[in-house]
Amino acid sequence: GENVEQHPSTLSVQEGDSAVIKCTYSDSASNYFPWYKQELGKRPQLIIDIRSNVGEKKDQRIAVTLNKTAKHFSLHITETQPEDSAVYFCAATPYGQNFVFGPGTRLSVLP
Amino acid sequence: DSGVTQTPKHLITATGQRVTLRCSPRSGDLSVYWYQQSLDQGLQFLIQYYNGEERAKGNILERFSAQQFPDLHSELNLSSLELGDSALYFCASSPGRDETQYFGPGTRLLVL
Numbered sequence: 572g573e574n575v576e577q578h579p580s581t582l583s584v585q586e587g588d589s590a591v592i593k594c595t596y597s598d599s600a601s602n603y604f605p606w607y608k609q610e611l612g613k614r615p616q617l618i619i620d621i622r623s624n625v626g627e628k629k630d631q632r633i634a635v636t637l638n639k640t641a642k643h644f645s646l647h648i649t650e651t652q653p654e655d656s657a658v659y660f661c662a663a664t665p666y667g668q669n670f671v672f673g674p675g676t677r678l679s680v681l682p
Numbered sequence: 683d684s685g686v687t688q689t690p691k692h693l694i695t696a697t698g699q700r701v702t703l704r705c706s707p708r709s710g711d712l713s714v715y716w717y718q719q720s721l722d723q724g725l726q727f728l729i730q731y732y733n734g735e736e737r738a739k740g741n742i743l744e745r746f747s748a749q750q751f752p753d754l755h756s757e758l759n760l761s762s763l764e765l766g767d768s769a770l771y772f773c774a775s776s777p778g779r780d781e782t783q784y785f786g787p788g789t790r791l792l793v794l
Binding site for chain 2: 620671
């Protein structure tokens with residue numbers, strides 16, 4: 572079955588800097604890759620997603636890139652702000668299967 | 683607000699007891715998923731229902747069971763509770779079987 576690894580497990584950046592979180596997956600049949608942001612004690616919220624027929628997607632300060640050959644995808648956050656501090660989860664899903672989540676990355680944006 | 687509702691928000695109970703968590707999916711969504719998240723841990727998939735039928739099982743204990751009713755709401759039953767069952771339990775819903783999942787606010791369960 573699918574296995575998703577996520578790095579780093581914790582990440583601290585200065586406000587205004589960029590943050591990059593990388594996920595790798597094992598099942599080449601995976602075709603949908605969402606990213607969720609979870610603030611302390613709150614529900615995971617979808618922030619961006621990408622499908623396997625697209626290499627990159629951007630939404631304001633957030634972008635996701637996908638490398639199907641290498642089986643990895645990354646979340647890029649530019650001009651980080653304190654409210655970006657949260658745990659970020661990536662997921663991969665083979666067609667017709669359930670999401671397999673990565674273990675999460677705790678991002679801290681330091682003022 | 684994702685449109686997914688969960689009740690109760692908080693639940694405190696004792697070891698050995700049984701509780702029921704309830705989830706109402708977004709309007710029109712047919713799939714319901716249950717996840718367990720222990721303190722500072724990731725999201726552990728428990729079980730999925732699609733249009734009333736069980737579709738997939740994850741790391742769900744035999745003491746736990748779930749069902750999805752004709753009106754598409756779902757209940758997760760946890761029995762013979764242990765201290766280690768204390769966690770946040772999230773429900774998510776999606777329109778179909780492998781589409782974007784939207785999470786509810788969660789139920790925080792504390793077993794004393």
